[in-house]
Amino acid sequence: MDEYQLIKGIQQGDRKAFQVLVETYQRMVVNTCMGIVHNKVDAEDLAQDVFLEVFRTAENFRGDSKVSTWVYRIATNRSLNLIRKNKRKRFFQSIEETFSGGKNRGSEISDRRGDQPDQNITDQERSDLLHHAIDQLPEKQRIAFTLNKYEELPYQQIAEIMEISLASVESLIHRAKKNLQKQLYNCYKKRCV
Amino acid sequence: MKHDSIRKSLIFYLDNELSENEKAAVERHLEECADCRNFLVFLRKGMQVIEDEKKSEELPFFYTRLSAKLEEIAEPGGQSQWSRLAHPILFSLILALAVYGGLQLGSNASSFSVKQPAVSNIQMLDDFETEPIESFLLSNL
Ligand SMILES: [Zn+2]
Numbered sequence: 001m002d003e004y005q006l007i008k009g010i011q012q013g014d015r016k017a018f019q020v021l022v023e024t025y026q027r028m029v030v031n032t033c034m035g036i037v038h039n040k041v042d043a044e045d046l047a048q049d050v051f052l053e054v055f056r057t058a059e060n061f062r063g064d065s066k067v068s069t070w071v072y073r074i075a076t077n078r079s080l081n082l083i084r085k086n087k088r089k090r091f092f093q094s095i096e097e098t099f100s101g102g103k104n105r106g107s108e109i110s111d112r113r114g115d116q117p118d119q120n121i122t123d124q125e126r127s128d129l130l131h132h133a134i135d136q137l138p139e140k141q142r143i144a145f146t147l148n149k150y151e152e153l154p155y156q157q158i159a160e161i162m163e164i165s166l167a168s169v170e171s172l173i174h175r176a177k178k179n180l181q182k183q184l185y186n187c188y189k190k191r192c193v
Numbered sequence: 194m195k196h197d198s199i200r201k202s203l204i205f206y207l208d209n210e211l212s213e214n215e216k217a218a219v220e221r222h223l224e225e226c227a228d229c230r231n232f233l234v235f236l237r238k239g240m241q242v243i244e245d246e247k248k249s250e251e252l253p254f255f256y257t258r259l260s261a262k263l264e265e266i267a268e269p270g271g272q273s274q275w276s277r278l279a280h281p282i283l284f285s286l287i288l289a290l291a292v293y294g295g296l297q298l299g300s301n302a303s304s305f306s307v308k309q310p311a312v313s314n315i316q317m318l319d320d321f322e323t324e325p326i327e328s329f330l331l332s333n334l
Contacts, residue, residue, distance in 0.1 A: 015260075022256050044252065048258060052259070055263065133239075150246070181201065
């Protein structure tokens with residue numbers, strides 16, 4: 001059964017077709033969400049919502065893009081919505097903490113100087129560092145970078161998912177890498193982990 | 194200067210995105226610059242996090258969970274849909290009644306308080322100033 005037949009089936013309420021679609025794309029959806037939200041539980045919950053939306057909106061799918069492109073688009077939009085929501089929540093939490101005199105957690109990466117050689121950085125610290133760096137990227141750079149790095153998608157498909165030109169994708173990914181490198185370099189210099 | 198420009202291209206070196214000439218220049222510099230070598234190791238290990246995350250384990254019960262959610266949605270359950278609908282309707286009814294009641298009370302009361310507005314305005318300003326800003330912000334959430 002090709003993917004358009006799957007969609008046809010889902011449009012007619014065929015649960016079996018839906019199950020095949022979910023099993024085909026679940027890992028890629030969880031990976032994409034994970035690349036953006038960096039939290040396994042959130043990523044899996046998001047992926048569930050993504051497929052519910054796929055099921056709910058399958059009837060609107062016109063077939064002018066690949067099914068995977070459509071599913072990726074839903075996944076990136078939902079992930080962005082979650083991080084925007086979390087950002088707002090953190091903003092109000094920090095206001096609350098400022099006024100109530102609570103401690104201000106400026107950065108999640110502690111700025112512990114000291115002479116730790118690189119070998120002593122734990123896996124957890126390393127992944128916190130990278131996630132923090134990715135989180136600092138502007139949204140579009142973050143999406144393009146995630147789709148390219150986590151999903152290894154070709155630039156052309158990223159352009160279709162994001163509905164931008166190929167040249168824009170190239171430029172976004174180039175800038176994302178430069179920004180990540182800059183942040184990792186600052187941390188390397190300051191021995192922030 | 195050369196050191197800086199080489200350092201800034203290391204991430205592209207890692208991703209094998211440099212031309213042959215650029216790549217050779219980076220490698221020549223790496224041989225003589227310990228700082229760039231160390232940073233390259235740091236950078237590679239940092240980016241490796243992504244590769245490790247991609248090798249995530251299976252997703253047990255993913256479809257089972259999803260299927261349960263679908264059932265929940267598909268369930269006709271007239272009762273629960275009604276109560277979900279009724280909540281906002283009931284709430285707006287109560288709100289409308291309260292506002293109407295308040296207006297009625299207000300228009301009745303105004304005849305008694307012709308001389309009072311100036312005083313009560315000042316009190317209101319004072320009240321506002323003593324209210325902690327965070328509770329004001331929170332109450333707006
Ligand atoms: Zn150097």
